[in-house]
Amino acid sequence: MASVYTTEKSNKDFRVAIVGGGMTGLACAVGLARFGIHCDIFEAAPKFDEVGAGVGLGPNALRALEGLGLLDAVLANTDEAQKAARRMLYISGIGDHEQVYDYETCSTFTDADRGIGIFRPAFLSAVLPLLPDPKVTHFNKRCTSISASSAAYSIHFADGSTHEADLVIGADGIRSTTRAAVVGDKKVLKFTNTSAYRGLVPLQTLIDEGIKTDMSKRVLNFVGIDKHIISFPIRSGQIINVVAFATDNSVPVGSVEVNGPWVQPASQQELLDRYEGWGPDVMIILKQLKTPNKWYIHTLAPLETFVKGKVALIGDAAHGMVPHLGSGAGQGFEDVYVLCQLLGHPATNISNLEDVLKAYDAVRQPRANMVLSESLRSGVICESFGLPGYGMDDMEGHLANIWDPIWRHDLDGDVLSALVRLGWSS
Template sequence: MGLGEAYLQVADRTSEPWEDVWFEWRRGSDASYLGATNAPGVGQSSVHRADFIDALVTHLPEGIAQFGKRATQVKQQGDEVQVLFADGTECRCDLLIGADGIKSALRSHVLEGQGLAPQVPRFSGTCAYRGMVDSLHLREAYRAHGIDEHLVDVPQMYLGLDGHILTFPVRNGGIINVVAFISDRSEPKPTWPADAPWVREASQREMLDAFAGWGGAARALLECIPAPTVWALHDLAELPGYVHGRVVLIGDAAHAMLPHQGTGAAQGLEDAYFLA
């Protein structure tokens, strides 16, 4: 795709001598070491979403990328496609590639055009508490609790019953990204209230209560996040088709998946590559 150099300029990697480590795996109860997953030559490579989008835009002709747009409706007539946006504007084209996310407004157009019923996202039963922690602040907290600062330097995966917490550095190691997953297995087919937001602010107390009984390292980490957000994780069942006329779906609009291993973003890029 010709993006390798631009990606490397904005991406983070695990620092030496752990540059090949993807994650270290530890028990959430006491942070004891279970093992490590290595990816020689790659390690844990991550990038802030905004930085990556900026890198993508630099590879497009001036004025092509426009932000702040949300498609609401699409119409096809002959060899032309008309897209209507929430701000009242429209765009006409000869081919429309719909990459408008898991809540795609274009998906129903494609499915209905095939005589199929609409498909809506389904709740996974898992929620994720998220926060960004200044790495210096985390080091101070670990020192105060007698916890090895190695856990700051290397991406970590803490495992517990129906939950796991992952950490990895972003912004050249200055910030530690923290995502704490917790799953409710009480219902075989969990549902999310239709009127409830998928993302909301949460209190630190709510998050700590969700991980009650976890060990000192996990608790000290979460105590460094004063105002987490909590995300209700949804995915999408496999669609029977992705094309109707001159409209095609890619990315999360076509096959939204849970955010583990960065697979959703990678699959979206693969879609674009193979379509091109």
């Protein structure tokens, strides 16, 4: 992706703090550094860490990473099997696993519209060497609140320390603390009643157990009622990453609070019980998930704004969404690309920072919230197969082009719109 304007080093007159060093916070630090913008990163954990699972990145996410100067490093840390086409094949989860819909053959995407899967720790390996001076990183710094004075913001940490910055970027994930500085104490976080059981299974074991479905090449989605399973090959195709979703639709979304950790070990029996009656290949896969981890899947209610004053939210802090279109991290990278382009613009300085953030919000809030809503809709489609209106003949109507608006989005067009809004582009 070409930069909209020259990326010469700039010396800005404002100090930036990023709270949270996950995928989006780190990408933001690297993106800002390319513009010569100094930032400090405050991470609650004692080190940067990512769970040992895969994450799918669509063509839009890759374009954003390219614009941030991160794509080459990410691809260098991605194995060949994960660079294969990411377009999903939908299969019935019950009976003989009949094909329901193939995004590969039914869409107009070509190989140029590439998406990849990456092992999350490999993303860290790609990005960490690109971080500026290690002195900008501060570990064991859990933000507890942000307070504003007329001159700057004070970020307060659990260890009693504070840090002052002119601009605070909240990248502290779906359970964000910084979000309160933007939306106050409004309750926006909801448990979706969906659990995701995750694990890794050797391909050869599945073959030995007599699986008929070819798991080795495609991203597969076994669909059914109240449940669906996504699988894709990683590590040169020899390991299959499995995520089995199960939803309790007997209670309204948002009515159940998850107390305790959102990721917990689960018994295999619990998983097998929830999938009782599903087809033979599904049961072969699930029987190999001997010690699954259970994730409680949450979503944000769409935020009305991602910014307030000189505090801006990015990534899951702004739009934590269900993973049913594999687009949460991609939306975070889009935030980062737009924000870095605007903050790095030669005209941006401390006197107009609030207007710049409003321009960021104007393009990012509607776009990311659209993806958030579509992700919820995708979950409903995948977990309604077999219900009235979701029969075999109806599924194409529901699924056709569901990724197109996400994957084919013109992100540079958004940057230009924001610049026009600021009066900085003819």
